[in-house]
Amino acid sequence: MATKLYEGSISPNSRKVRLLAAELDIPIDCVTLNFAKREFRSPEYLARNPNGKVPTLEEDDGFVLWESGAILKYLASKRPDREMVPTDPREQAMLDQWLLWWTAHPEAALYRLIMERLVKPFRGVRGNDPTIVADAEEDLARFLPILDQHLQVHEYIVKRLSVVDYAVAPWLEAAQGPLHVDLRGYGAIAAWLSRMQARPRWISLEAR
Known part of the structure; x- marks a missing residue:
């Protein structure tokens, strides 16, 4: 199909x-x-x-x-x-927990930064609203340490490589790039992101 x-x-x-x-x-x-x-x-x-x-x-x-x-x-x-989505009900629940958490909190904050720093200026609309940017950065400072602490003792976000890793990694790539978010204080996130970027299919997609 x-x-x-x-x-x-x-x-x-x-x-x-x-x-x-x-x-x-x-x-x-x-x-x-x-x-x-x-x-x-x-x-x-x-x-x-x-x-x-x-x-x-x-x-x-x-x-x-x-x-x-x-x-x-x-x-x-x-x-x-x-096995990108586990079959065990509890493992599925943990996957959904992290997927929903990511979407509701860090990704939502990064989305606000994309709108302010990239999308609005591209449309010719005034962006970089200091209140919105500060609110987004405050959310990142609150929630990214949770992921970093988790990854200090886990190779991937759930028990094994899953859809959650693919939901998160592209946003954190953008965070380090055009969004100018400093991730240097999150060593475990940085190490995990490097592992994701080293995957053969990731590299082959970059080469296209």
Whole structure:
């Protein structure tokens, strides 16, 4: 079954799907939307994803799925032998705990920084609102130490490599890059991120 991914080239949420698909050897046809032309707001795209955001996955039988976390879990279900989503109920619950925690707290803070530091200036709107930036940075200072402490005693975020690692890593790459978030104080996060970036499929995707 052919799988199409509507995505944004610099979107961490799109990148997490591309990376997991590469890891699982699932071929996807990427359709990169032109944000300058506001293709993500076109009636055709909004019929697929009423939020007007990326990514959106579409299969040739008409199945459409949005929200990157849901897409990650769906792709993992296509390769159950890879155990990217555990079968044990308690392990599944821990995966969902970390996935929901990440989305609700650190990722939400990083999203606010993307809007202020990148998206608004790109649109010609005044960004870098000091109140919003300070609030986001305060949330990161509150929540990233939780992940760092956890990774001091765990190789991956849950028991083994999973969709949660792919949900988190692309955002932390962006944090160190265009978002100018200083992660030097989080040694365990840095070591884990280096392990993720050293994975063969991660490297091969970078080379494309």
